[in-house]
Amino acid sequence: MLDATQRARYARHLILPGLGLDGQRRLRGARVLLVGAGGLGSPAALYLAAAGVGTLGLVDDDLVDLTNLQRQIIHGQGDVGRPKVDSARDTLTRLTPDVTVHTHPTRLTAANALDLIADYDLVIDGSDNFPTRALVSQASARLLVPHVWASVSQYQGQLSVWSAGEGPCYHCVFPQQPTPDQVPSCAVGGVLGATVGALGSLLAVETVKLLTGIGEPLIGRLLVHDGLAATWDVVTVRRRPDCAVCGSGADPTRALGATTAPGEPTAYASVGERPTVTARDLAGLLAAGATLIDVREPGERDGATIPGALPVPLADLLGGARPWSGDRVYVHCHSGARSARAVDALRANGIDAWDVRGGILAWLTEVDPEGMPSRP
Ligand SMILES: [Zn+2]
Incomplete structure (x- = not known):
């Protein structure tokens, strides 16, 4: 039941078609985990707490930095230097006494992702990096926990609800993790705070819909926003039967985090359907007798080569050469x-x-800087 104060506090929900008293009770009983207490997590957490969601979990190992405040509106000037989860908890509990906030001042890892997410009804991914997104995707698909996700770059944003079993998972649609140089981070490319706010608010909208069972959740659809053009497009996205995370052949006992950040000390990183290896790991594999093919043109090999590489120009290889x-x-x-x-x-x-x-650029950087062609 709601007491008199709560009836007043949530009065505009209680008269809202579809939501009402039943929806409000569901919100109060819900447990939502937010991965990232940053730009996307700020509005999502604020609106969910204000909406009466009973339990919010916050996962973030970062401290509030002055450069965060332009968009991470759950933190204030006086919070600089504090753990983000503490600052966010204080703001949320100041907003409403109805919310219980669990802080997890840690980084989501392959070792803790399943345990953390299993304790909640729904997970919101507001993280800012691809390895964390992959982990949230894998863990929520494994646990069949709905996964509400957004990402923002500069003036653009994307949002979807990944629901393994019902619609595509994140990995179905984004099987490849871009390398850091393919996508500028907020620190490199910049980001408009209000654009993050728009997508973060929609994270809360989709979450309220899922928790209360109203409307059509954004499952199987990707919302694409361009702030400069002022457009919102919806793209249909499909489940892939052969998805490594949610497909019929996915291995439920496989360790999480098989996709890892570049430079992490793992032997291999299998990225979607195209397995990759770092230059550093390649060095060890070559020493053990691995076969390496160099698909560059003959003229390019005058500059630098990886010792032992077999030259097969791309056109020859695509033509069927297998020497x-x-x-x-x-x-x-x-x-x-x-x-x-x-x-x-x-x-x-x-x-x-x-x-x-x-x-070979990575090889020359990571393994063999001496192999750089000398400049005249
Ligand atoms: Zn999938």
Whole structure:
């Protein structure tokens, strides 16, 4: 039951068609986990607390920085230097006595993601990096917990509800993690605070809909916003039967986080359908006898080469040239674009091909700086 104060506080919900007293009770009984207490998490958490959601969990290991305040409106000037989860909890409990806030001042990892998310009815991903998004995706798909997600860059944003079992999961639609140089971070590319606010508010809208059972959740649809053009488009997205996370062949016992951030000390990182290996890990694999294919043009090899690489220009390889024996090959080019094409083509032909992420540029940076061609 709601007491007299709560009836007044939520009066505009109680008269709202579809929501009403029953919806308000559901909100009060709901437990929502927010991954990231930043730009997207700020409006989402504020609106959900104000809406009467009973329990909010906050996962973030970051401290409030002065540069955050332009968009992370749950934190104030006096919070700079404090843990974000503490600052956010104080703001939320000042807003309403009806919310219980659980703070998790930690980074979401493969080791804790399942335990953290299993304790909640729904997870909101407002994180700012691809490895965390992949983890939330994998854990929520495994647990069949609805996953409300948005991402924002500069003046653009995207939003969807991933629901393994019902619609596509995040990995169905984004099987490849871009490398950091393909997508500028907020720190590099900038971001408009109000754009983050718009997408963060919609995270709360979709969450309220899911918790109360009203409306059509954004499952199987991707909302794409361009703030400069002032457009909102909806793109249909589909489940992939062969999805490595939610498809029929997905392994429920597989460790989370098989996709990892570049530079992390793992032997391999399998990115979607195109497995990749870092240059640093390639060095060890070559020492153990791995086969490496260089798909650059002959003239390019005058500059620098990876010792032992077998030259097979991309056109020859796409034409069917296979001058090697053995089951698995690693493929590199200059920076990674052509090797990705080559790996896709080889894998389509049943060959266990792996992409060397970043090509010879990564090799020269990470493994063999001495191999740089000398400048005249
Ligand atoms: Zn999937």
